[in-house]
Ligand code: C2E
Ligand code: CA
């Protein structure tokens with residue numbers, strides 16, 4: 001490493017200040033974006049082994065007037081820190097359920113499930129169950145086709161409270177997937193108690209599963225674990241036919257990733273849905 005010159009601390013401070021300022025700007029425009037409704041949902045197809053679309057994952061997009069496209073990897077953590085995730089999360093849920101309700105009335109679309117990401121802070125709100133119930137009522141979306149994606153970080157609070165909340169949502173008919181499975185800290189004892197429907201193999205294990213024996217082993221183990229617990233297992237980050245073939249050979253039956261389709265705006269998704277399965 002270069003030795004620090006006399007100006008470097010000042011330089012570092014200036015850099016920090018610039019970072020703080022740009023964060024504050026981002027936070028301000030995030031608030032504005034929420035008011036001006038400059039968010040969009042894109043939908044990434046999820047397919048079975050025959051290439052049939054069984055569902056989609058809703059992924060939020062922000063096209064900022066000043067800064068152009070901003071990745072959710074950047075603004076979701078900020079929205080979580082500032083609490084803006086609560087109104088934004090509600091908008092996401094409402095928008096996704098509106099789309100789900102539309103499909104429910106269309107021929108050949110009535111089976112498509114909608115996976116929606118739910119942040120820990122959003123899930124932990126006291127009235128979250130009520131919010132979901134309201135959104136289902138307002139939109140008329142069929143609850144069994146709504147799949148909430150939780151990460152292990154949503155489960156750090158009292159396990160009993162988590163189980164209770166999930167059960168209340170379940171009695172509405174809603175389903176659950178654990179996102180990024182294997183990257184958090186939840187124990188297998190927890191896993192046993194949670195009323196889950198699906199495990200999602202984190203894309204970090206999928207990416208190199210063809211070359212890296214450890215990743216392959218983890219992917220295989222998650223598939224066996226999920227199936228052993230009676231859960232569906234889906235792999236995300238499936239970028240090539242080779243990935244899909246390997247995962248399929250290990251027993252995985254559901255797939256999502258650029259190799260099948262990128263997340264698409266609704267118009268492009270409709271085109272994708274109209275094509276025959278790629279099998
Ligand atoms: P995630 O929930 O794990 O979503 C999967 C991310 O992987 C998405 O990035 C998706 O576009 C990307 N992806 C899908 N297939 C592939 C692939 O084959 N290869 C690679 N390299 N990437 C792939 P995206 O849309 O940028 O979202 C990033 C993260 O931001 C999400 O990770 C999620 O944690 C968060 N996020 C996105 N939308 C929402 C939302 O509506 N609500 C909440 N709470 N968080 C969201
Ligand atoms: Ca997700």
Ligand code: CA
Nearest residue numbers: 179180202236
């Ligand atoms: Ca994920």
Ligand code: CA
Nearest residue numbers: 179180202203
């Ligand atoms: Ca992730």
